[in-house]
Amino acid sequence: SAVISQKPSRDICQRGTSLTIQCQVDSQVTMMFWYRQQPGQSLTLIATANQGSEATYESGFVIDKFPISRPNLTFSTLTVSNMSPEDSSIYLCSVVSANNEQFFGPGTRLTVL
């Protein structure tokens, strides 16, 4: 399975600021996703991070709020823009193996004050 790291592991931010989360994989992967897990909830897919093109966002998520970069097959960033307390969540990146098994990073715990 792929080894996935995320930075930062946690952060406390002020309302109105932005935070960029990094996801690094130890091997080249085609499919990479970003999820959000709000307190007490299950995982919700934010977007598919596409290498070399714009990310594909799920209903309810927009590029202006969650810009995503995917410069190569091992790295992606998710920015949470103009944050409010409602953005307090765990943000997770995931990658898919050749046989469709999906592996997750350790997550970034974000608290917005």
Add this chain to the structure above:
Amino acid sequence: SQKIEQNSEALNIQEGKTATLTCNYTNYSPAYLQWYRQDPGRGPVFLLLIRENEKEKRKERLKVTFDTTLKQSLFHITASQPADSATYLCAPGGTMGGTASKLTFGTGTRLQVTL
């Protein structure tokens, strides 16, 4: 819309017993289904993937079944241990016409194994 249902109530069992968790789905025809373990504050850890043409899959003390007629998957942990205490998530995926790898997650079932 697609709906994934897992028992929201915690499952409490005694060490050594078999834990059985249920995942039901509606308005969905997944090509496969994945099970994950999640500990508080951490990302989900992949456990097993079972495909629509597989009735059962095993890995050490874990067993998963997949009934596409009932639209249900069962997840069993035999000889359970306190270290198995965690939340377990099911996630069907691979729907026709959609992104092949997109998963839809259930809300998870909290398992508590006591001595």
